[in-house]
Amino acid sequence: MSAPRSTASLRHRLAERGIDPLLMLVLPALLFTIALFVYPFAYGIGLTFQPTAATVQKWGGGVFANYLAFFGDPFVRDSVWITMRLAVPAALFNVVLSVPVAMVLRRRFRGKRLLSSMLVLPITLGTVLTAQGLLIFAGRQGWINRALEAIGLIDEPLKLVNNYLGVMFSLIITGFPFAFLLVSSYLSGIDPSLEAAARTLGAGWWSRFRKVVLPLLAPGLATTFILTFVLAFSVFPSARLVGDPGGTTRVMALMAYRSFGEQLDYPMASTIALLMGVVELVVVAIVFAWRSLLYKGSTGGKG
Amino acid sequence: MAISATTFESLELRGVGRSFGENAALSGLDLTVKAGEFIALLGPSGCGKSTALNCLAGLLPLTHGQILLDGRRIDTLPSEKRGFGMVFQSYALFPHLTVEKNIAFGLQMRGVPKAEAAARVREAIALVKLEQHAKKLPGQLSGGQQQRVAIARAVVLEPSLVLMDEPLSNLDAKLRLDMRTEIRRLHQTLGLTTIYVTHDQEEALSLADRLVVLREGHVQQIGTPDELYDHPRNWHVADFMGYRNLVPGTLASVQGGVATVDLGGVAMTGTPVGSLAAGEAVRVAVRPDDLVVADGADAVRDGNALDATVAVVEYHGREFAVSATTDDGRTFHVRTATCPEPGQRITLTARAARVLVFAEQLASAGDDSGARERVLV
Amino acid sequence: MATTAPAPARSRRRAGTLPGERSLVASPSTWFVWAGMAVFLVFLLGILVTVVVDSFGKQWFDTWAPVEWTRTWYSGAWDRFELGQVIGVTVGVALAVVVISVLLGVPASYVLARRSFPGKKLVMGLFLLPILMPPITYGIPLATVMYAFGLGRTVAAVVLVNLVPSVPFVILTMTPFIEQINPSVESAARMCGASIRQVFTRVLAPLLIPGILAASILVLVRTVGMFELTFLVSGPGSDTLVVSIYRAMTSAGGGEARQLISAMAVMYTVTMLVILVVALRFVNPTQLVARVKESRDD
Numbered sequence: 001m002s003a004p005r006s007t008a009s010l011r012h013r014l015a016e017r018g019i020d021p022l023l024m025l026v027l028p029a030l031l032f033t034i035a036l037f038v039y040p041f042a043y044g045i046g047l048t049f050q051p052t053a054a055t056v057q058k059w060g061g062g063v064f065a066n067y068l069a070f071f072g073d074p075f076v077r078d079s080v081w082i083t084m085r086l087a088v089p090a091a092l093f094n095v096v097l098s099v100p101v102a103m104v105l106r107r108r109f110r111g112k113r114l115l116s117s118m119l120v121l122p123i124t125l126g127t128v129l130t131a132q133g134l135l136i137f138a139g140r141q142g143w144i145n146r147a148l149e150a151i152g153l154i155d156e157p158l159k160l161v162n163n164y165l166g167v168m169f170s171l172i173i174t175g176f177p178f179a180f181l182l183v184s185s186y187l188s189g190i191d192p193s194l195e196a197a198a199r200t201l202g203a204g205w206w207s208r209f210r211k212v213v214l215p216l217l218a219p220g221l222a223t224t225f226i227l228t229f230v231l232a233f234s235v236f237p238s239a240r241l242v243g244d245p246g247g248t249t250r251v252m253a254l255m256a257y258r259s260f261g262e263q264l265d266y267p268m269a270s271t272i273a274l275l276m277g278v279v280e281l282v283v284v285a286i287v288f289a290w291r292s293l294l295y296k297g298s299t300g301g302k303g
Numbered sequence: 304m305a306i307s308a309t310t311f312e313s314l315e316l317r318g319v320g321r322s323f324g325e326n327a328a329l330s331g332l333d334l335t336v337k338a339g340e341f342i343a344l345l346g347p348s349g350c351g352k353s354t355a356l357n358c359l360a361g362l363l364p365l366t367h368g369q370i371l372l373d374g375r376r377i378d379t380l381p382s383e384k385r386g387f388g389m390v391f392q393s394y395a396l397f398p399h400l401t402v403e404k405n406i407a408f409g410l411q412m413r414g415v416p417k418a419e420a421a422a423r424v425r426e427a428i429a430l431v432k433l434e435q436h437a438k439k440l441p442g443q444l445s446g447g448q449q450q451r452v453a454i455a456r457a458v459v460l461e462p463s464l465v466l467m468d469e470p471l472s473n474l475d476a477k478l479r480l481d482m483r484t485e486i487r488r489l490h491q492t493l494g495l496t497t498i499y500v501t502h503d504q505e506e507a508l509s510l511a512d513r514l515v516v517l518r519e520g521h522v523q524q525i526g527t528p529d530e531l532y533d534h535p536r537n538w539h540v541a542d543f544m545g546y547r548n549l550v551p552g553t554l555a556s557v558q559g560g561v562a563t564v565d566l567g568g569v570a571m572t573g574t575p576v577g578s579l580a581a582g583e584a585v586r587v588a589v590r591p592d593d594l595v596v597a598d599g600a601d602a603v604r605d606g607n608a609l610d611a612t613v614a615v616v617e618y619h620g621r622e623f624a625v626s627a628t629t630d631d632g633r634t635f636h637v638r639t640a641t642c643p644e645p646g647q648r649i650t651l652t653a654r655a656a657r658v659l660v661f662a663e664q665l666a667s668a669g670d671d672s673g674a675r676e677r678v679l680v
Numbered sequence: 681m682a683t684t685a686p687a688p689a690r691s692r693r694r695a696g697t698l699p700g701e702r703s704l705v706a707s708p709s710t711w712f713v714w715a716g717m718a719v720f721l722v723f724l725l726g727i728l729v730t731v732v733v734d735s736f737g738k739q740w741f742d743t744w745a746p747v748e749w750t751r752t753w754y755s756g757a758w759d760r761f762e763l764g765q766v767i768g769v770t771v772g773v774a775l776a777v778v779v780i781s782v783l784l785g786v787p788a789s790y791v792l793a794r795r796s797f798p799g800k801k802l803v804m805g806l807f808l809l810p811i812l813m814p815p816i817t818y819g820i821p822l823a824t825v826m827y828a829f830g831l832g833r834t835v836a837a838v839v840l841v842n843l844v845p846s847v848p849f850v851i852l853t854m855t856p857f858i859e860q861i862n863p864s865v866e867s868a869a870r871m872c873g874a875s876i877r878q879v880f881t882r883v884l885a886p887l888l889i890p891g892i893l894a895a896s897i898l899v900l901v902r903t904v905g906m907f908e909l910t911f912l913v914s915g916p917g918s919d920t921l922v923v924s925i926y927r928a929m930t931s932a933g934g935g936e937a938r939q940l941i942s943a944m945a946v947m948y949t950v951t952m953l954v955i956l957v958v959a960l961r962f963v964n965p966t967q968l969v970a971r972v973k974e975s976r977d978d
Binding site: 360361362381382383386387388389391392393395396397398399408409412413453456457460466 | 862864865867868869870871872873874875878882883886887
């Protein structure tokens with residue numbers, strides 16, 4: 001159908017499509033993002049194809065030498081697996097555990113506000129302080145080992161830090177509050193009358209959770225998993241400070257820093273950084289695919 | 304009284320239209336508004352009435368036509384320069400300002416001196432009877448009070464035109480009646496020219512001097528309440544004017560101002576509206592209170608006799624609202640003084656003068672191709 | 681099942697709950713949750729308390745608590761790591777990041793909340809990416825560019841890298857906040873004769889303040905705690921507190937005395953707490969994250 005020709009000015013016709021002077025307000029942020037995110041990123045990608053002479057000499061492959069080095073050097077390549085082995089369980093643990101905690105904290109009880117604040121407190125601690133605390137508290141002569149020995153549960157101090165376990169502790173302590181906050185807010189977006197309705201229809205607590213709450217919460221859980229995973233995936237200080245940076249916690253971020261800060265091999269550092277992004281986006285894409293497969297209705301929570 | 308309307312000679316809308324991409328939300332609206340007039344734009348949701356209002360307000364740019372105030376084009380002016388007042392469906396009060404400051408806002412924007420502004424705000428508050436609540440925030444007021452603040456905020460500026468966008472639709476039934484009277488009172492005392500958007504025909508009929516009925520962006524009819532009430536131009540307007548029974552049929556014949564319609568084997572006579580040709584698809588329109596239950600064969604009027612079975616009976620105070628279904632499944636709504644039993648067989652009848660026969664096809668002024676295509680979509 | 685299952689849930693903790701809000705989780709699992717939380721809190725308190733105790737202990741090896749107490753680690757750390765200057769840089773950087781990211785982010789979120797325009801999805805995606813990506817992925821190329829432009833190890837570089845995730849963060853938190861402000865309030869202001877500029881300053885700004893404050897606090901906390909990006913471009917004179925602590929912990933040759941680091945870590949936490957307490961005087965941090973929840977609970 002053809003409407004009679006518009007008598008409006010060009011300005012009006014553009015405004016009709018949403019283009020008007022107010023749109024300029026988005027420009028500063030957009031230009032900033034292009035200058036400080038898109039451009040360096042593109043520059044970094046370009047850099048990965050300009051390997052240093054040393055890399056080319058060692059690995060060959062011309063412009064692809066960095067990639068050959070990444071996949072050829074087991075010390076670097078294995079960091080992908082090492083990173084995943086830390087980040088995926090940590091993110092899963094945080095998300096799965098925060099669901100029951102958030103559900104319990106939905107109720108009213110005395111001291112709830114205090115408990116909620118306590119759970120959120122580690123957000124302000126930061127990874128470095130957490131690392132320092134863990135080293136002392138969970139170290140060979142820390143209070144944990146001391147207490148366990150005192151009650152006779154163990155004879156030898158457990159090795160809780162400077163290994164895989166230490167990093168895991170650190171990831172949970174810093175990641176859980178974050179997951180908890182997000183899950184609580186998604187949970188609060190689910191209308192409680194839905195559960196009441198399910199109850200009147202005769203659903204027990206497990207059916208109510210399984211058939212009503214969980215499907216509505218699933219998209220939020222997927223988002224929470226992604227954000228928690230991103231946090232855990234780029235773990236660096238804790239892997240270095242409370243982990244075993246040469247072995248079981250030799251994560252990709254550590255490798256990227258090694259090239260950047262110690263070897264001053266910027267092209268190789270960019271390559272590792274870029275591949276980190278690729279690996280992470282693959283995981284994110286899988287989660288999103290799973291989410292859209294699982295759930296097609298409108299989200300119960302926000303977003 | 305110091306608050307009064309800024310007067311003008313005429314406000315003219317010439318072929319005003321608004322398209323969103325290929326989709327015309329409003330097209331070809333021609334209307335001349337005289338100072339002091341109360342005009343209601345009436346139609347179902349999505350008919351273009353709010354679009355028309357927003358175009359007038361300047362909140363939406365026009366894509367077609369012009370708006371002239373005393374011969375001067377104003378459709379190119381930004382909203383704040385048009386000097387109109389507006390009352391929104393959602394009240395749209397500034398939540399961070401007290402009642403007083405909400406009302407004073409526009410005066411401040413126009414640089415009215417403080418003393419004068421304060422006096423006018425006081426007067427406006429008195430006008431809507433909110434003296435007790437002047438220092439409260441909007442969140443502390445009830446819906447009706449909030450809407451009164453919104454009205455005061457609009458009229459305190461002495462606008463040449465007040466635009467009201469379904470101002471009563473968020474209020475409950477009783478409050479709606481009170482506020483309706485309130486709006487009418489304000490209009491009479493202040494002489495404000497008002498354009499009022501609503502989907503409620505009762506509101507429109509009781510408030511307005513003239514009504515504009517819209518459907519899918521096209522004007523269906525413009526006229527005074529009694530013109531529209533007694534002489535709807537098509538079945539869509541009739542629908543809005545209380546013709547609840549709109550039964551499709553085929554026109555058998557038209558002779559001397561009497562149309563005979565075939566309603567699936569039963570013949571019904573009525574008054575044709577517009578030019579109709581035999582064989583055409585038509586709609587027979589009767590108000591529930593014009594349809595009566597015939598007590599016996601001699602009570603049948605103008606030969607109109609429909610046999611039906613009572614399906615639902617509702618108690619409405621002095622009378623009963625009855626839905627009855629004919630043997631071929633057409634439902635008729637009728638008012639009765641006595642209470643029939645569901646399942647009871649009754650005969651319905653109506654005077655031919657009270658039965659209107661409209662063409663099924665809704666032609667709209669000027670451009671009907673667009674309307675028809677949209678019906679198909 | 682339908683009638684029997686809720687029974688265990690009812691038996692306990694019934695007094696404080698409303699009919700519609702009774703827990704879905706039955707007793708045994710509830711206790712499991714409480715136990716888990718207890719373990720978490722023990723770890724949390726343990727970490728906090730040990731660091732504080734350590735920072736005041738003269739020596740602390742093979743005992744439950746230090747034998748002798750001292751405050752010298754604080755003055756030692758203060759002088760040794762030039763903490764006055766470091767804290768100054770930290771606070772300065774954080775404030776600069778907050779102000780700039782609000783100035784850039786809020787107008788953009790207004791447009792994203794109110795307008796639809798060609799390419800909007802693309803722009804949204806662009807703003808989402810820096811939050812979804814690991815900081816190192818864009819941090820390393822960004823730092824490389826910084827060094828190439830001669831900005832390396834400057835305070836300006838630290839501010840710039842921290843802005844990369846902060847600007848999108850402000851946009852993503854403010855967009856829904858602006859969406860829930862009724863747009864007809866803006867129309868009403870214009871009908872009252874306010875120009876577009878006046879709509880922003882007189883009507884929108886006061887309404888946006890709570891959201892802006894909440895977003896600012898989150899950005900502030902994130903920036904003070906941001907290690908990964910700052911570490912890439914900072915150096916002597918532009919290190920923030922976290923980076924200083926990290927450098928002290930990993931310095932070559934066995935590192936600094938543990939108590940010195942603990943003292944720094946305590947100072948870090950205190951700085952963070954002071955910022956939070958000051959901020960909390962102005963705003964409720966759950967306003968953005970859990971607005972719905974709070975309103976239902978109270």
